[in-house]
Amino acid sequence: MRRCAVALAAVLLSSLAPPAAQAGRRATELLQPSDAEGGAVLAVKGRRARVSLPGGARGGFRLRRDERLLGFSQLATGWIATGIRLSGDGVDLSLVANLGRGPRRLTVPATRSGAVRTAPVPVIDGGRLVGLAWLEGDLHALAVRAGRIEDGSFTAVETVSPAPPRGSQTGLTAAVLADGSWLLAWSRFDGRDDEIAWSRRRPGGGWSAPRGLTANAAPDVTPQLLARGSGALLAWSGLRQEYEVFLAGFDGTRWTEPRSLGVRGTLTPAFRRLAEADYLLVRSAWPGGWTAFRLDGEGKPSDFASVLEESRRPPVLRSPAGRGLAFEWAHRPQPEILSWEPVP
Numbered sequence: 001m002r003r004c005a006v007a008l009a010a011v012l013l014s015s016l017a018p019p020a021a022q023a024g025r026r027a028t029e030l031l032q033p034s035d036a037e038g039g040a041v042l043a044v045k046g047r048r049a050r051v052s053l054p055g056g057a058r059g060g061f062r063l064r065r066d067e068r069l070l071g072f073s074q075l076a077t078g079w080i081a082t083g084i085r086l087s088g089d090g091v092d093l094s095l096v097a098n099l100g101r102g103p104r105r106l107t108v109p110a111t112r113s114g115a116v117r118t119a120p121v122p123v124i125d126g127g128r129l130v131g132l133a134w135l136e137g138d139l140h141a142l143a144v145r146a147g148r149i150e151d152g153s154f155t156a157v158e159t160v161s162p163a164p165p166r167g168s169q170t171g172l173t174a175a176v177l178a179d180g181s182w183l184l185a186w187s188r189f190d191g192r193d194d195e196i197a198w199s200r201r202r203p204g205g206g207w208s209a210p211r212g213l214t215a216n217a218a219p220d221v222t223p224q225l226l227a228r229g230s231g232a233l234l235a236w237s238g239l240r241q242e243y244e245v246f247l248a249g250f251d252g253t254r255w256t257e258p259r260s261l262g263v264r265g266t267l268t269p270a271f272r273r274l275a276e277a278d279y280l281l282v283r284s285a286w287p288g289g290w291t292a293f294r295l296d297g298e299g300k301p302s303d304f305a306s307v308l309e310e311s312r313r314p315p316v317l318r319s320p321a322g323r324g325l326a327f328e329w330a331h332r333p334q335p336e337i338l339s340w341e342p343v344p
Helices: 002-016 019-023
Strands: 028-031 041-045 048-052 058-062 067-075 078-087 090-098 103-105 116-125 128-138 141-150 153-161 169-176 182-189 194-201 220-228 231-239 243-250 259-264 266-273 278-284 289-295 301-308 316-318 325-328 336-338
Touching: 028 067, 041 067, 048 078, 058 103, 067 090, 067 116, 078 116, 090 128, 116 141, 116 169, 128 169, 128 182, 141 169, 141 182, 153 182, 153 194, 169 231, 182 220, 182 231, 194 220, 194 231, 220 266, 231 266, 243 266, 243 278, 259 266, 259 278, 289 325, 301 325, 301 336
Parallel strands: 090 116, 169 220
Antiparallel strands: 028 041, 041 048, 048 058, 067 078, 078 090, 090 103, 116 128, 128 141, 141 153, 169 182, 182 194, 220 231, 231 243, 243 259, 266 278, 278 289, 289 301, 316 325, 325 336
16 A cells, blocks of 8 residues: 555656656756745756845755655745655655745644645745645545644644545645635536635634535636735636636625636636736647736736747746846746737
């Protein structure tokens, strides 16, 4: 049984590794926070991770063997890098953070159910790391779990959504609303296909019962949340005739009706918040490339900029003053700066 768990864990690690990590250890990958106003970027090359901060400040750490970084977030006084690693009997969380006193590894909760803990998502409130959400269980039966964090230590862990009797849960994402509520969204199997579900934890209260946002006969996957105003914006990929990105807004009480971005063949949405605006970044399946949509005050796309690029790793976005939008990858000698075009 233990040998089977380790084998499955190795498969999971391989599937979650960045494309460059699968191709070779010498390639560099760049990770940018969704809240990118601070300008921090994490560069990963082999087992070395280097953090670049505004003003030219740098820091770094070494990855362990069989460890993969999946995300990077900037904090008011530091940063956190989240990932997974092989443990003795499966896959476990990997957390490296600088909370103002230099990089250190955070201790994850000692007890777990099943051989797998994966998909860690930090919960950040006003630049402070206040919690973490993740998936836990077995590869084919994952529950949504969340824990509060104080000064880098876990103080409580709760089950937000138990593993469903059939299928599993994937694509976890988190945001903190203006009133301090934690909002989680993920994709779960409903017996026919994957649908978007969500739950909210108000300050001083418990988690609401998970509820479905979508209910149709086609898969809805890879949700991403962005806190905006008193609510949040949610984007995900849904299969209709082809995959396309959908958006829905949460006003603090209810969700708006999901609306299509209107571009077929779009996948893996991701939000980026730069100094002057919020952006929705999506990958185009054919031709291979990336498109960034600038969002207006209502969360609707107003302008876009597109670039052809085969890499499945998202670009770093930067906004040169008065010069459109810059797309940056580690393998390109220089960023590609593109002008904005109005959304038809």
